[in-house]
Amino acid sequence: MTNVTDQDRVVIFDTTLRDGEQSPGATMTHNEKLEIAELLDEMGVDIIEAGFPIASEGDFKAVSEIAERSKNSRICGLARANFADIDRCWEAVKHAEKNRIHTFIGTSPLHRAIPNLTMDEMADKIHETVSHARNLCENVQWSPMDATRTEWDYLCRVIEIAIKAGATTINIPDTVGYTAPVESADLIKRLIETVPGADEVVFATHCHNDLGMATANSLAAVAGGARQIECTINGLGERAGNTALEEVVMALRTRNDIMPWHTGIDTTKIMHISRRVATVAGFPVQFNKAIVGKNAFAHESGIHQDGMLKNRENFEIMRPEDIGLSGTSLPLGKHSGRAALRDKLETLGYEVGDNQLKDIFVRFKDLADRKKEVFDDDLIALMSLDDDDDRLQLVSMKVTCGTGGQAESTVELEFDGKDVIATEHGDGPVDATFKAIRAIYPNKAHLQLYQVHAVTEGTDAQATVSVRLEEDGMIATGQSANTDTVVASAKAYIHALNRLIMRREKTGPGADTREISYKDLT
Numbered sequence: 001m002t003n004v005t006d007q008d009r010v011v012i013f014d015t016t017l018r019d020g021e022q023s024p025g026a027t028m029t030h031n032e033k034l035e036i037a038e039l040l041d042e043m044g045v046d047i048i049e050a051g052f053p054i055a056s057e058g059d060f061k062a063v064s065e066i067a068e069r070s071k072n073s074r075i076c077g078l079a080r081a082n083f084a085d086i087d088r089c090w091e092a093v094k095h096a097e098k099n100r101i102h103t104f105i106g107t108s109p110l111h112r113a114i115p116n117l118t119m120d121e122m123a124d125k126i127h128e129t130v131s132h133a134r135n136l137c138e139n140v141q142w143s144p145m146d147a148t149r150t151e152w153d154y155l156c157r158v159i160e161i162a163i164k165a166g167a168t169t170i171n172i173p174d175t176v177g178y179t180a181p182v183e184s185a186d187l188i189k190r191l192i193e194t195v196p197g198a199d200e201v202v203f204a205t206h207c208h209n210d211l212g213m214a215t216a217n218s219l220a221a222v223a224g225g226a227r228q229i230e231c232t233i234n235g236l237g238e239r240a241g242n243t244a245l246e247e248v249v250m251a252l253r254t255r256n257d258i259m260p261w262h263t264g265i266d267t268t269k270i271m272h273i274s275r276r277v278a279t280v281a282g283f284p285v286q287f288n289k290a291i292v293g294k295n296a297f298a299h300e301s302g303i304h305q306d307g308m309l310k311n312r313e314n315f316e317i318m319r320p321e322d323i324g325l326s327g328t329s330l331p332l333g334k335h336s337g338r339a340a341l342r343d344k345l346e347t348l349g350y351e352v353g354d355n356q357l358k359d360i361f362v363r364f365k366d367l368a369d370r371k372k373e374v375f376d377d378d379l380i381a382l383m384s385l386d387d388d389d390d391r392l393q394l395v396s397m398k399v400t401c402g403t404g405g406q407a408e409s410t411v412e413l414e415f416d417g418k419d420v421i422a423t424e425h426g427d428g429p430v431d432a433t434f435k436a437i438r439a440i441y442p443n444k445a446h447l448q449l450y451q452v453h454a455v456t457e458g459t460d461a462q463a464t465v466s467v468r469l470e471e472d473g474m475i476a477t478g479q480s481a482n483t484d485t486v487v488a489s490a491k492a493y494i495h496a497l498n499r500l501i502m503r504r505e506k507t508g509p510g511a512d513t514r515e516i517s518y519k520d521l522t
Helices: 030-043 057-069 083-093 119-136 152-165 181-194 214-223 245-254 267-281 302-310 338-347 354-370 376-382 429-440 485-507
Strands: 011-014 047-051 074-080 099-106 140-145 169-174 202-207 228-231 392-400 407-415 418-426 446-454 463-471 474-482
Touching: 011 202, 011 245, 030 047, 030 057, 030 267, 047 057, 047 083, 057 074, 057 083, 074 083, 083 099, 083 119, 099 119, 099 169, 119 140, 119 152, 140 152, 152 169, 152 181, 169 181, 169 214, 169 228, 181 202, 181 214, 202 214, 214 228, 214 245, 228 245, 245 267, 302 338, 338 354, 338 376, 354 376, 376 474, 392 429, 392 485, 407 429, 407 485, 418 429, 429 485, 446 485, 463 485, 474 485
Parallel strands: 011 047, 011 228, 047 074, 074 099, 099 140, 140 169, 169 202, 202 228
Antiparallel strands: 392 407, 407 418, 446 463, 463 474
């Protein structure tokens, strides 16, 4: 992009810690808020709305500490249109190197009825409270809540009052996700052209996603002249959420041909903070979510996979590396074709001829019809690697557990033809057993999944245990069934480890598990 000017700069205002946390069930701890604020600060977010200081003592402390610790971002707090809220907000943000007070009031007919104020009474209140905020802080944002359902003449009137009272940013919220892109652009454009003093302030947009148009409405508002977008990580927020930070940032980056605006966001940090917010807020990201969803850079269709292998621009308009991913994923399933299967086998270390590929492809399709996704270790099994070649095999195990202390597990494995015994303690019999197995076969595999399902009814039901392990980007699954759940767990874990060993021996020069021998463990 060339000829970038200040007018092309879009300010990113992130309200994950305020509006995002208002999602039912998304409350974050003090330390989690500090962590997310630090990540936002590092990513280059211009303004962090750190919370609603008067809402609770905990929120006040979090905003205060974020204000003190911020290195780059401007720290903002939210306040209703009363002196107590505004004073409390200022106390929380005043120690930030760059700070802001954001005060608001509902201006639509529905929202004016809540405090039972006339138009004139509300206008007076806006003048008093914005003036008070400006006397405390030189950077003041004012929002007419439910602006998109406020009468046009009244909206112009109260915005002019707020500007005269000292507001430096005027935010136009689509509080209930009611508007459409063409209306969003027109509203901002008309306000800038109509309201006296509008050229002296920054207009912002805050869009909710009730009709699924938050990002489109925000980008349309920028086209109309807004230069601040309010958003959250993963679109977290009230009801259906807000404009998602990752969506507007990547849209501006990807379509700068028709949207010649830019932000200062380090996009390579997007995926990391997306996953962290999903974890601490307890809101998993849907698989098909734009930019950060698990399937956003995944291709299962055979036609798409073949096109991706030839040139990934065929089916990707942005690079996964740009948001911090290592690359594209080509998950194998029933829609996958021979090209993707051959490519995957080659990455696993298998060279296959055309005739062999035909045979494997038939078995692969049969398996894919029975499974949602075919994992790498499934393919290894298809390549006829016999379980008799497993380097780790369970010989015996004994577990002691109860209320008297930690569980103890003694496991005997046959490892490379030698019997090795280890005893470990843990938080329950399964934990102790897995630790004993790791003591016999040291590994850095991360346990991604542990599931137990009862196959039949009754106390003697057979339990099927599934285990998924990840190590250095390689994933292996193991499964076993037994009437003893702990035994089934041990066998499933060992099964997954054996599959990891197979993969390492195929694909990991220098990391071959053959380097670990029995004598190293004695």
